[in-house]
Amino acid sequence: MSPLLAQFIAESRDQLELIGVGLLAIENHPDDLDRLNDVFRAAHTIKGSSGLFEIKPITLLVHAAEDLLDALRSQEVRFERAMVDRLLDAFDHLSQWLDEMERNESLPESLETTARELGATLRVFLQGRDVAAPVESLTAPVFADLVWIGQWAEADRAALYHRLATSAEPLTLFRYTPDSQCFFNGEDPFYQVRQLLGLALLDIAPVEPWPPLAELDAYRCALRFTGVACASLAELTTQFRYVPDQVTLLAATPETLAVPTGRAGETVHGGFVAEALTLVDQEDWASLRGITETLLDTYDPDTWMASALRWLLRMLDSTMPDPAAVRLLLDAIPAQQGPDWLQALMSSSAPVVAVLLQRPLSEIEQAAFQRVVAEQARVLDLPEDPATWAGRIGSVCASLANALRYVRRTDLLEELDEAEEIALSVHTAEALRNVLARLLDDEQPLPDEEAPLLAKVEGALIDKSALKTLKVDQTKVDRLMDLIGELVVAKNSLPYLARRAERVYGSRDLAREIKDQYGVINRIAQELQGSIMQVRMMPVGHVFQRFPRLVRDLSKKLDKKIRLVVEGEGTEADKNIIETLADPLIHILRNSIDHGIEPPEERLARGKPGEGQIRVKAYQDNDNVAIEITDDGRGVDSAAVKNKLVRRGLLTVEQADGLSDHEIVQWIFAPGLSTADQISDISGRGVGMDVVRTSVERVGGSVTVHSQRGVGTDIRLTLPLSMAVTHVMAVELDGKLIGVPMDIVVETVRLAPAAIYTIKHREAFILRDRLTPLMRLRRLLEMTEPATGGAALATLVVKIRGESVGIVVDNFREGMEVILKPLDGVLAGLKHYAGTALLGDGSVMLVLNLKELL
Amino acid sequence: MPIHFLKSVACFKGVCTVEEAEPLLQWLQDQPRAKIKLRECTHLHTAILQVLLVANPPVTLPPQDPELARWLMPALQNDR
Amino acid sequence: MKTIFLVDDSATMLMSLSEILQKAGFKVETAADGAAALSQFKVGAKPDLVITDQNMPGLTGIELIRETRKLAPFRFIPILMLTTESQQAKRLEGKAAGATGWLVKPVAGKDLLGVIKQVLPGT
Incomplete structure (x- = not known):
């Protein structure tokens, strides 16, 4: 695909997101002109760019949408809710067509008909509005003679x-x-x-x-x-x-x-x-x-x-x-x-007709002229400042003169000139105001579009002067990331070199110099890493954008009234993390809409407002980004969960009774547990909240739920801000290094074999007065275990889902920073591993995903 | 600068822009006997044209660009 | 070599116009919005021609033109506005704000270069 087309598709998708969000906002606030302008502009951009390619259906459809938006914007048509439905529908089609373009680089011709039909559904709203087509009219020539x-x-x-x-x-x-x-x-x-x-x-x-x-x-x-x-x-x-x-x-x-x-004057022969x-x-x-x-x-x-x-x-x-x-x-x-x-x-009867380049002004032009005049009047009314007076008058008059010429009111130019002279010489703008007053059409008050212009300009300057955005293909950033990873690895070989310089060549000075250099390179590499991670950061709002549409569509379908409140869209996290978030969040949201929020009658009967509320809130929490989805619905029925757990044999009655309500509720994330009485086509069948936990944990996050029956549910996701650099603890296993993510490592202990208890074939040990389960990594990975005799066992204590577990490894090695690469291709299915990392000596280390392994 | 001011001769070269009209005007006001060479000039902005029309300095070398010479020279010589 | 400064919030537009202009031998500088363009103008960008989109977030093309004309080095520079067929009224406003002319989107390379030739001597 040509880079230009790829760019167009990517950009248009961005614009479509904007449009989707904007349209929903407009639905609730039809008089929000800023929103309307945003949406119009986005549609306009798509149309403008689509003209570069031979994609008529897209151009046709966006054109129709743009016309409707423009008419709304200029208040030529009155807002109707149905407009939003049709527009959303049109842009949904457009979105599919973009997908099609991406696959085939072209659209089937048949879509042109579809585009026209969709366009017609939009243009229905434009009926009754008179479209004044500019007509070229013939008038007398202005040459008095030749x-x-x-x-x-x-x-x-x-x-x-x-x-x-x-x-x-x-x-x-x-x-x-x-x-x-x-x-x-x-x-x-x-x-x-x-x-x-x-x-x-x-x-x-x-x-x-x-x-x-x-x-x-x-x-x-x-x-x-x-x-x-x-x-x-x-x-x-x-x-x-x-x-x-x-x-x-x-x-x-x-x-x-x-x-x-x-x-002249010669005699003419008669x-x-x-x-x-x-x-x-x-x-x-x-x-x-x-x-x-x-x-x-x-x-x-x-x-x-x-x-x-x-x-x-x-x-x-x-x-x-x-x-x-x-x-x-x-x-x-x-x-x-x-x-x-x-x-x-x-x-002459010949088709040689004198034409003056003139035609009657269209209404739009008339309105524009009025706006120019109104703006000048406003400028005149600004507080006076002697220092800028002459400049202000000059600019007002120049603008007016231009506008007058354009609308062919040259008869007023002389008067304007006089008024300008008066204003400049005696420092009063009365004459000028009179001219303006005559030009301003009193009968048609203008939409106050231009009035806050100066303020807006200033604001924009302050806001955006430092803002320069560069759109970069993610693969380029990823490549940069890889290179930095390699730099980190190359850097890590310097300490080895220093050691060799000292031990093999006996040069302590050289070793020290290498270490100094290492320090410098290390610092730069870290900064580089930090910077590139910043590049990969993006606001979580990117994912939130889809929510209003989801809530709108689902609540309509279910006849529920739901208000969505979104907070902290600006909170940033790594792009991969954000992308991982999208599906789990949508899943949670669907659950809240489908099972959480009650129908209005039920809510009213319970003394709640008829309209339910779902709040999505993002914020930064140390090195993590936290997202909370709170609803004021019926909450999780912990008794039902408990019943189901027992019925499915996941817990014994005694175990279940020993758990608090809060602990029971956490089980909604267990695989295959759905508490809904009915299966709906919204939150789906069989796919439970376990999917949410799996994907969140895959990127090193966690999920917890708080719920109170009848009051609501609060689900909280915690995710690392960045997954680019991972701290791992390296351990030795069968002569090889294996990494364990540092964030779950609590401590390392050396455990005498005598300290190990065996309870029902399971091993455990006492750690600070608590019985702690003990696993052997070799066994977990199905490797043979050599006899270790009475030697102390290197045991890594890790905390998984709030539980401490001891893991026996062959030996401990150092903690290190690595760039973790997920497993590709066939290996991607190996859930026991979080990925691989390249080491300083060039070897590859596997990093475990202990949460999956245990 | 496409206009080079020598002692009493201004040499125009390439495209002479509106920004040069003011300096040219100054120079012509100070140099009542100024002459101008347009040989290497390919275009001069309307503002410069106006200054030349009013100051009316003799053109010692007309533009080599035949099309420019065709439209410019009659105008410059008209007021003579 | 003449420098043309493009201002458009659409990366697609910037990309396509830049390509046409660069092939035609122009040096191209770009900004994705009016404020960015204006700050570049203030810190010394001195193009021979500015082409700006009208519909942009933040400053509109017309606002950008109005602000740009206040900068001394930009008093006389040709500025073209990118408009659509339906924006005839905007052209009047643009002219009043100091635009030299306009282009109608979608812009064909031939038209673009034709208009540039028309407003930029020595091209």
Whole structure:
């Protein structure tokens, strides 16, 4: 898969999570605009990126969702609960499609229909909202006349005319008067003009007489660009699309160039025009050409008449002269001015229509304009500060002027200029406020979207200036982790080397130096380890994100009312730990919803509020992260658990009676024990809470439960913050090293064989006045046991699930830090081992999972 | 800096940006006899163009870039 | 070599645009949100062109443009806004805030380079 597609899929999944969480929040708080914006933005991002790939179903569907969200956001439609259902449904589909994309890199075409159908269910809500499609409208041209075309030398225009006669290229006239402040928008009008397609003629002139050089403001644009381009109106419209308000365009014919120029006032042969017009009627072009050539010889080439006749000849050069154009030129001769090609263009039946780049404002634009104006009004009303007054007025006026131009209220620009002058000179903004007041539409109060802008900007700056996030593929971090593991291992070989330097080569100094170096490297390696562990840390909230949806869906299904309270989402732990947490937590949550929280009637009958509550709370507890799931439901029925335990033969009646309620309740984590009377499709069948304990313990955590009948249940998971580095106690067994996780090791004792009691084939010993079971590791691992005679037995005392147990090993070795790698492939099934670790001398050590082994 | 100011000659090189308009204006105000060389210039920002139009210094070497020369030179010579 | 600074909260967008731009010979710098971009601008990033998304968490594109224009080295720099087809109104606001122009998502490489050529002399 291309990295880009992979990135898209990963990112879209993140966005989908955001959307899911956001939608649920919106369901309860439909007027939470921030949430709505978040969700909209997330959908928007997916849509934007999906356009990069050929995945139409996704684009189609997200587009529909985005439209609905946008309408909600801008309050064009009223919120309905059903919207959330449909949106959730749509995004669920999307999620599946992403999975499909990941597998096949494409989606079946049939999904396009599905996408349209789903989209239609969303668009239902948009009915009744009028979508004002922007319509291009034709209005009168703004060129008052086209005589200005005569400013270019006749030879240049003639050359262009000839070129057009043969190439049939389109011709467009333009006048571009850049905004005086345009440089501050990053614009370079001259460059823009140079980029124009087919630019043929150009005039650059000041809009008003230049000031003296000493008074010139270098950063105020005061130029106007007028020209002719061999390009279509549409092409120029596109090229000028960022400054439509500053440009006048006109699609023209080649004849437009035929503006005679020169000294006027010569005598005109009265009969010529009349004769010529007759010849035009007869379309006798050859004769017309003849008399024109003859007449041309009688005029000084500098005269207007000579110029007019030359243009006439040029028109006649065409294989198919245009009678209308020729007539218009002839009509201009008696007065020796014109012709008015603009008239010709306007009355022409040809599809050459003058178009001004203008269209009515859409409602959205109108609203945006209002927001800009409102924002300026607000800025004006900020407390005054003489130091920034001029700057503030300048910026307000610049924004307003831009906005006015965009909405084509240029009639107000002059007034604005005056108001600005007044504001700057006499330091009062009254005139400016008046202009603003007139622009503000009183009838339509605006959603106060922009008002808290300044505060928001400041806040964002403070919050986020230090925040730069980098998304990294986890495999890269894992690789880094492996390398650090190897570094730790390599580092651990230095003490061996020091020992060798001293013993084999007898150099104590060298040994000391090596040890010093070891100290340095050791420190760096530890810091490196700490840093990389930080990288792997992520907030537990990542897992919590799925909960609201789960609670919502399940409670709806079960007709229960449940409020979910989540706390401490920001608590961080290692990514692997977090991922391990997901399934157990969901399992616990399902149990609480299904079996814990009572139906509303039952709750009310018991004097509880009808709505149950489940609280998920995460917090850091020393080196552990603790997560508590508390519900105020019916609690665990310890009597039922006890019955079941006895019935299943897990405990004798006496044993069961000897246990406190609290101890009994812990048994819900035992395999194959389900206390629910009915099996539901929610918490499932056969899979009990034992799964929770297994997965939590696999990463070195523990789980406990407190429950009070009728009051509620509190399940607490404790997990290590990080599983990257494990402290192990190395022990010797059959000449090999074996690791035991240090966190369960309580102490080491050497036990005389005489101190061992054997009770019913089980061994035990007395440890601080308590009878403690004793196991032999060799036996547990099914290895033969050599006779040890009367030698003391190396015994490791470990604490498992609150119970102390002695483990007999061959010998103790040192405690060490290792990077524990879980067993892969076929070995992954070997639950007796937690994983392997690489040692300083390059050998591999197995690390035991004693909880499983015992 | 694409504009190099010598004693009384300014040499334009490559793309001359808006940031250089102000220094150029200053220089031209101080150097009433200034001349400019545009030979190696490929573009000059509108702001610079304006300064040149107002100050109107003689151009000793027009741009080699034919397209720039075509649009720029008539404008610079118009006001002469 | 010209430097283009991209601001977009979507890593996919950043990735695809960067690729197009780098292939076209531009140096590309990026930020994932407006505040990050702004702080880079303040500590000396000096691109020849800024392209920013409009819809971002924290500062929006328009807010970023408004703040960026207040920084002296960024007074005259071309800034393009990434918008969607439906965001015509935002373009007006963007222009008022100091944007040079806009691009409509999804952005095809040809269009992107075309617009850059149009606003950035010497490319």
